[in-house]
Amino acid sequence: MAILPTGTSRLDLSISVPGFNSFSSSLTPSVGRDLDMNKAPDEEEWMMGTMEEDEEINNNGNNNPRKKLRLTKEQSHLLEQSFRQNHTLNPKQKETLAEVLNLKPRQVEVWFQNRRARSKLKQTEMECEYLKRWFGLLTEQNKRLQKEVEELRAMKVAPPTVISPHSCEPLLASNLTMCPRCERVTTTTLDKTRIIV
DNA sequence: ATCGTCAACTAGACTA
DNA sequence: TAGTCTAGTTGACGAT
Numbered sequence: 001m002a003i004l005p006t007g008t009s010r011l012d013l014s015i016s017v018p019g020f021n022s023f024s025s026s027l028t029p030s031v032g033r034d035l036d037m038n039k040a041p042d043e044e045e046w047m048m049g050t051m052e053e054d055e056e057i058n059n060n061g062n063n064n065p066r067k068k069l070r071l072t073k074e075q076s077h078l079l080e081q082s083f084r085q086n087h088t089l090n091p092k093q094k095e096t097l098a099e100v101l102n103l104k105p106r107q108v109e110v111w112f113q114n115r116r117a118r119s120k121l122k123q124t125e126m127e128c129e130y131l132k133r134w135f136g137l138l139t140e141q142n143k144r145l146q147k148e149v150e151e152l153r154a155m156k157v158a159p160p161t162v163i164s165p166h167s168c169e170p171l172l173a174s175n176l177t178m179c180p181r182c183e184r185v186t187t188t189t190l191d192k193t194r195i196i197v
Numbered sequence: 198a199t200c201g202t203c204a205a206c207t208a209g210a211c212t213a
Numbered sequence: 214t215a216g217t218c219t220a221g222t223t224g225a226c227g228a229t
Contacts, residue, residue: 070204070225070226070227071203071204088217088218091216106205107204107205109217111204113205113217113219114204117220117221120219
């Protein structure tokens with residue numbers, strides 16, 4: 001990138017940006033005053049400027065005067081590029097970018113603010129979509145599991161039992177435990193513990 | 198006429 | 214306290 005001021009009686013900017021056509025701005029005194037790009041004009045004057053001023057300030061490449069600025073494709077593209085590199089700008093970067101784009105630093109600042117807002121909105125929308133899908137899947141899974149529980153209840157399956165080698169009686173499998181010392185299987189009832197293996 | 202987009206604004210919170 | 218941020222709003226403008 002090269003910013004080459006030339007001439008002394010007027011502000012000439014020849015700017016080359018990699019991947020872009022050169023921006024060239026020659027602001028002549030014909031407007032009746034020196035136009036300082038870094039100095040914010042009165043807001044009403046900015047919004048309701050003359051046709052000549054609109055052409056220069058808007059830099060939109062056509063003769064259609066606007067009451068409100070629309071950034072050119074080149075300006076938007078370069079702003080997007082800068083945004084991809086960094087979502088915030090320090091004052092120096094802002095100043096430089098504004099100069100390159102032939103905009104006021106305030107406009108660059110506003111663009112970045114709005115861009116961050118759009119970015120966040122998009123992110124939120126994506127998260128919302130993801131959560132909706134996730135909710136749908138969980139609802140579906142929940143239904144399946146509830147149905148399965150209903151089916152199991154309907155079968156009324158008795159709790160699993162084992163036959164005691166001693167008494168030949170059925171014992172509840174859930175009452176069987178392994179003795180950590182002798183490693184024998186014991187059965188625990190309400191009143192006593194009995195070794196069965 | 199209505200709607201979506203976006204530059205620009207305001208208010209209030211935060212921070213160095 | 215000045216500068217910067219976000220959230221919300223306004224208004225111009227283009228598309229339909």
